[in-house]
Amino acid sequence: MSSMLELEDLKKHYSLTGGILRRKVGAVKAVDGISLVVKKGETFGLVGESGCGKTTLAKTTLRLLNPNSGNIFFDVPDEVKERIRTLQKEKKAGVELRKLRGQWDLAVFKGRKLREMRRRMQMVYQDPTRSLNPRMLVKNILLEPLVVQNIAKGSAGLKRVSEILQRVGLGDRHMYRYPHEFSGGQRQRIAIARALITTPKLVFLDEPTSSVDVSVRAQLLKLFQELHKDFDLTYLYISHDLSVVECIADRVGVMYLGKMVELARTSELYERPLHPYSIALFSAIPVPDPTFKRERVILSGEVPSPVNPPSGCRFHPRCENAMQVCQTQEPKLIDVGNEHLIACHLFSK
Amino acid sequence: MAEEQLLRIKDLDLRFYTYEGVVQALDQVKLQINDGETIGVVGETGCGKSVTGLSELNLIPPPGKIEAGKVLLLKNEQWIDLLRQRDAYLRTVRGNDISMIFQDPKSALNPVYTVRQQIAEAILHHRREELCLKLLEDSKNAVEALKQSNLSENEKAKLSNSVLSRREEQMLQRFSENRRDSFVRIASRIPFLNRFKRKFDREVRKEVVRMLKDMRIADPDRVAEMYPHELSGGMAQRAVIAMALSCNPKLLIADEPTTNLDVTVQLQILTLIKDLKKKYGMTIQYITHDMGVVAEMCERVAVMYAGNVVELGEVKEIFKNPLHPYTKALLECIPRPGMEFKSIEGFVPSLINPPEGCRFNDRCPYAMDICSSDKPKFVKPRKDHQVLCHLYVGEFE
Numbered sequence: 001m002s003s004m005l006e007l008e009d010l011k012k013h014y015s016l017t018g019g020i021l022r023r024k025v026g027a028v029k030a031v032d033g034i035s036l037v038v039k040k041g042e043t044f045g046l047v048g049e050s051g052c053g054k055t056t057l058a059k060t061t062l063r064l065l066n067p068n069s070g071n072i073f074f075d076v077p078d079e080v081k082e083r084i085r086t087l088q089k090e091k092k093a094g095v096e097l098r099k100l101r102g103q104w105d106l107a108v109f110k111g112r113k114l115r116e117m118r119r120r121m122q123m124v125y126q127d128p129t130r131s132l133n134p135r136m137l138v139k140n141i142l143l144e145p146l147v148v149q150n151i152a153k154g155s156a157g158l159k160r161v162s163e164i165l166q167r168v169g170l171g172d173r174h175m176y177r178y179p180h181e182f183s184g185g186q187r188q189r190i191a192i193a194r195a196l197i198t199t200p201k202l203v204f205l206d207e208p209t210s211s212v213d214v215s216v217r218a219q220l221l222k223l224f225q226e227l228h229k230d231f232d233l234t235y236l237y238i239s240h241d242l243s244v245v246e247c248i249a250d251r252v253g254v255m256y257l258g259k260m261v262e263l264a265r266t267s268e269l270y271e272r273p274l275h276p277y278s279i280a281l282f283s284a285i286p287v288p289d290p291t292f293k294r295e296r297v298i299l300s301g302e303v304p305s306p307v308n309p310p311s312g313c314r315f316h317p318r319c320e321n322a323m324q325v326c327q328t329q330e331p332k333l334i335d336v337g338n339e340h341l342i343a344c345h346l347f348s349k
Numbered sequence: 350m351a352e353e354q355l356l357r358i359k360d361l362d363l364r365f366y367t368y369e370g371v372v373q374a375l376d377q378v379k380l381q382i383n384d385g386e387t388i389g390v391v392g393e394t395g396c397g398k399s400v401t402g403l404s405e406l407n408l409i410p411p412p413g414k415i416e417a418g419k420v421l422l423l424k425n426e427q428w429i430d431l432l433r434q435r436d437a438y439l440r441t442v443r444g445n446d447i448s449m450i451f452q453d454p455k456s457a458l459n460p461v462y463t464v465r466q467q468i469a470e471a472i473l474h475h476r477r478e479e480l481c482l483k484l485l486e487d488s489k490n491a492v493e494a495l496k497q498s499n500l501s502e503n504e505k506a507k508l509s510n511s512v513l514s515r516r517e518e519q520m521l522q523r524f525s526e527n528r529r530d531s532f533v534r535i536a537s538r539i540p541f542l543n544r545f546k547r548k549f550d551r552e553v554r555k556e557v558v559r560m561l562k563d564m565r566i567a568d569p570d571r572v573a574e575m576y577p578h579e580l581s582g583g584m585a586q587r588a589v590i591a592m593a594l595s596c597n598p599k600l601l602i603a604d605e606p607t608t609n610l611d612v613t614v615q616l617q618i619l620t621l622i623k624d625l626k627k628k629y630g631m632t633i634q635y636i637t638h639d640m641g642v643v644a645e646m647c648e649r650v651a652v653m654y655a656g657n658v659v660e661l662g663e664v665k666e667i668f669k670n671p672l673h674p675y676t677k678a679l680l681e682c683i684p685r686p687g688m689e690f691k692s693i694e695g696f697v698p699s700l701i702n703p704p705e706g707c708r709f710n711d712r713c714p715y716a717m718d719i720c721s722s723d724k725p726k727f728v729k730p731r732k733d734h735q736v737l738c739h740l741y742v743g744e745f746e
Contacts, residue, residue: 290644299617
């Protein structure tokens with residue numbers, strides 16, 4: 001399978017200002033050097049606790065936020081990527097590099113180029129009550145991307161709106177209503193329709209089922225799977241609901257404080273998590289079976305502030321197996337076989 | 350096995366009178382809570398889980414009104430109907446016998462008071478007498494101990510600290526008898542005379558810090574002086590639990606206490622609640638929509654749908670042999686890897702015009718003619734397992 005999206009050492013820091021002169025006094029390192037490959041046609045799950053940078057990563061990749069550094073390759077031929085990499089390694093800011101990046105690297109796109117790119121990647125947000133404009137009719141909400149992207153107008157646009165509404169399980173009768181007239185599940189369907197109307201290739205789902213009930217959640221998940229097949233989509237599914245990710249994702253990445261700590265195929269990761277943080281995280285999932293008992297790893301303390309992350313491995317103050325080296329050296333993401341990547345000194349030999 | 354019951358809800362009817370119509374939020378809800386158990390209440394949004402909890406404290410806000418039914422609490426070996434008591438009496442029950450933890454800890458805390466002030470409020474209200482008497486007792490003991498001569502300077506200083514003067518003793522005595530004693534109130538504002546009050550406040554503060562320590566908060570002295578916005582979600586929830594448990598209630602109603610928290614923090618809080626239950630020996634009513642948490646925490650479960658308790662039984666029994674079609678469907682909704690996602694057909698009905706007969710009849714795959722005409726009765730087809738459905742007949746009584 002070829003890669004659809006490739007992130008290389010992506011960084012997004014929110015700067016903190018202080019004093020009268022609004023000088024920079026620090027930075028929230030929300031995403032701090034993440035490399036990631038999403039393959040064509042797969043569902044990639046991204047899990048982690050709140051505040052670990054999952055949503056920031058998605059927004060930065062979509063260029064709703066501007067990254068501080070790093071490359072974002074979306075559907076780029078391998079030889080171009082290779083050329084950019086070699087040029088970057090030489091550390092010469094030449095004309096060729098600037099030209100290549102301007103043409104291929106989403107991290108530096110501007111203007112029309114950026115807008116064209118956005119047609120091909122879309123996002124469904126967490127809370128549909130807030131992501132849908134309460135003063136717009138459903139028809140206009142869905143028509144807007146078509147007009148902005150210059151895809152269709154007038155009656156042709158309306159036809160597409162009605163098609164996509166039917167596809168997500170709503171109908172023409174819903175077109176002339178406002179978002180508040182719908183239930184939570186239906187609103188999320190509208191949000192999905194809005195994301196899909198520009199026929200994107202890659203869709204970011206940012207906790208799309210966190211605000212709905214169990215029975216509605218199952219309906220939405222079913223819809224996601226159907227659309228995945230019908231529209232030939234690639235999903236990046238962000239969630240802190242680990243049991244849902246287990247069912248929907250092909251590969252899963254675990255994030256902690258702006259870093260990717262483990263990445264593997266879903267079945268592999270859920271059966272055999274290796275990183276101490278993943279072990280604690282997966283053991284904390286409540287199992288809906290009263291006879292099932294498992295060994296629990298209870299983490300002490302709380303997630304440290306991303307303004308002053310701990311030195312070395314960011315998990316070391318809460319880690320049971322912390323060694324001397326963990327406090328000073330940052331572990332790199334390495335492959336331990338079977339496409340299982342892990343960033344931990346326990347496995348770096 | 351005849352277990353002691355602590356609380357009985359009998360045929361509770363709750364209506365909300367809104368502009369759109371009368372919402373029949375609870376319809377003949379029956380529930381018994383045994384002493385010392387953890388009972389789970391599960392259901393989807395709007396099925397009446399939270400208002401059941403609020404009714405038990407008689408805290409239903411207008412336009413809600415309890416139309417019929419009883420909430421009986423066993424207090425001093427007497428069954429007291431909480432719905433027919435004066436407010437003054439209810440205030441001695443709320444927080445003292447029954448207390449509640451709410452869903453969102455950040456909005457449950459008052460942003461303009463410190464954690465200490467908020468926890469102290471409940472202690473001041475319910476345990477004033479106890480703490481006054483404790484101070485007096487300590488003073489007596491200290492006087493006795495000081496008579497012994499073989500004490501070091503350090504110990505002496507410590508003991509003489511807790512010795513009260515005669516005026517202070519008098520004041521505390523009066524304060525313990527009546528909180529609103531005008532003499533005490535005036536005295537507590539006059540310098541030198543108000544020493545008793547300061548000693549009392551110090552005792553309350555100690556109690557607050559002890560509670561926070563019990564919640565496994567690191568550095569409780571510092572946290573006690575913080576404002577709610579300085580706390581993380583998990584910490585705030587611990588503070589709320591400390592507040593709820595500060596008067597050692599018999600029944601703790603936990604209304605989705607971990608819904609907004611991350612799984613690792615959720616695990617911390619769940620283990621904390623479990624340990625505290627062992628330590629304080631209280632009964633817990635755990636309201637949630639997460640079947641995983643129910644399986645983890647509870648001994649019995651009540652499943653609610655559209656204002657009815659549709660099934661009640663032991664947790665293992667419900668997960669293994671669910672009887673009500675809704676419970677079956679709800680359990681199938683839980684995503685399992687490698688299986689297709691299943692959901693319940695249709696929508697939760699509007700409670701302004703609930704379906705005739707059984708409220709689940711329009712979504713039920715087993716619906717019969719009788720389901721849309723007659724209301725089902727709560728029957729007991731198995732031992733310790735009750736269900737509200739026409740499919741079953743009661744064999745046990």
